[in-house]
Amino acid sequence: MNFRDSDELTALAGEYVLGLFSPVEKIEFERELAINRELAKAVYYWQDRLLEVAPMPAPVAPAPGLWARIERDLAPPAPDRAAKPGLWASLNFWRFAGLVGALASLLLAWNLITGAPPVAPGQQYLAVLQTPDKSAGWLVEANARHVRLTPLTRTAAKEKQVLQFWTKPEGASGPTSLGLVPGDRITLIPASRLPGLGEKQLFEITLEPESGSPIGRPTGPILAVGRAVRL
Amino acid sequence: MGARGQAGADGRAIGLVMAEADFDYEAALLACAGGDQAALRRIYERESRWLMGVALRIVRRRELADEVLHDAFLQIWQKCTTYNPALGSARGWIYSVVRHRALNVLRDRQREDPSGDVSLDDIPDGSADPADSVSRASEASALHRCLKHLDEQKRVCILLAFVDGYTHQQIAARLSTPLGTVKAWIRRGLLSLRDCLA
Numbered sequence: 001m002n003f004r005d006s007d008e009l010t011a012l013a014g015e016y017v018l019g020l021f022s023p024v025e026k027i028e029f030e031r032e033l034a035i036n037r038e039l040a041k042a043v044y045y046w047q048d049r050l051l052e053v054a055p056m057p058a059p060v061a062p063a064p065g066l067w068a069r070i071e072r073d074l075a076p077p078a079p080d081r082a083a084k085p086g087l088w089a090s091l092n093f094w095r096f097a098g099l100v101g102a103l104a105s106l107l108l109a110w111n112l113i114t115g116a117p118p119v120a121p122g123q124q125y126l127a128v129l130q131t132p133d134k135s136a137g138w139l140v141e142a143n144a145r146h147v148r149l150t151p152l153t154r155t156a157a158k159e160k161q162v163l164q165f166w167t168k169p170e171g172a173s174g175p176t177s178l179g180l181v182p183g184d185r186i187t188l189i190p191a192s193r194l195p196g197l198g199e200k201q202l203f204e205i206t207l208e209p210e211s212g213s214p215i216g217r218p219t220g221p222i223l224a225v226g227r228a229v230r231l
Numbered sequence: 232m233g234a235r236g237q238a239g240a241d242g243r244a245i246g247l248v249m250a251e252a253d254f255d256y257e258a259a260l261l262a263c264a265g266g267d268q269a270a271l272r273r274i275y276e277r278e279s280r281w282l283m284g285v286a287l288r289i290v291r292r293r294e295l296a297d298e299v300l301h302d303a304f305l306q307i308w309q310k311c312t313t314y315n316p317a318l319g320s321a322r323g324w325i326y327s328v329v330r331h332r333a334l335n336v337l338r339d340r341q342r343e344d345p346s347g348d349v350s351l352d353d354i355p356d357g358s359a360d361p362a363d364s365v366s367r368a369s370e371a372s373a374l375h376r377c378l379k380h381l382d383e384q385k386r387v388c389i390l391l392a393f394v395d396g397y398t399h400q401q402i403a404a405r406l407s408t409p410l411g412t413v414k415a416w417i418r419r420g421l422l423s424l425r426d427c428l429a
Contacts, residue, residue, distance in 0.1 A: 007422055014421035017327065018392040019334040020399055044319025046421075047327045049428065053378045054393050057288035059280035063297045067275055070304045074268060179305075188339075 013042030073180050124231040127203045129224035137224035140203045147189040155183035164208040169196040180212050201228040256321035263311040282329045289333040289396035303332040334396050377427035385420030
């Protein structure tokens, strides 16, 4: 993608807002979007203009109780959320990501030269989360696109309690919340929420108070836990 | 932005150019960024029926559209700190979150079951086929004029993508036109729309 030419940048932003990119193109575009203010301006421009020119589909009432479900699943507001810019908007993050990318390329080149098997970009990881009684409680499948969490048994949280899903990459200082999850159906979580993805990464589910752990790390009992293996 | 705030015959603001005067989307979204859940609820109460219409038009199934709305509101809550009021409207940003969420669901489904594609003719909600409609933007607005100004094919391509979530390939199939031509129409259409509005 050419982000230098202004017409090209405008057209790319329009195509992005229209939703015409493939998953790979989208990743490339969003990477640039996080650091390129002109591109961000063009995206906001099309968001507004296209909304104004398009005919409005007929209004439809959402399912009753939908708001209650949204409210239940909201993460508790962090005290400093207004002050903290998103990771995706952080230039340092992308500089770091670029460095990691460059190192990965070097490693790949080295592997090719030395004949070691190259690392496939679409790496799949699997973790079976065991319950305290050592039975398989949940299945975690993760790749560059998303994490799929499948309950293998029905886990019902008691009233005023919720199930919270966590992960901690090998060597990370602490766990990251992947959100509150239902105990009776599959949850898909975008991979962008992961702090990383790798071999032996820890995944766990804990029982937490109604709106999730108030302190950003697990406080309740562990219902299931397991480590990822690469497929 | 002369099109905003035009009331329709039924008293409701027209289409996507709904009145903004009585609701401050920017203030509500910035309040969300400050951790105010009541502000998110105000956005939901104000906009959920319309957002649901947009999502349903793309994913075609009501239970999927409910899921889209659920997930999109969680995303709005999580991502609202990234909204930049200096660059554009909060309303455009909110609709964009919902559209992207709906498109992800649609694309995932189409990947899993490419044959399960529903044709436009199956949509029961009576909303206009974008191929036949211009927009309900005010007749006098620059937007209306500019959209009318576009070649028919370019306008149809842009609206099929925006309203129905079609891919380049689906648009090409629907219009029986080569893929490369469709891609070029959309790019040129976007650029002439921008030039006309400038």
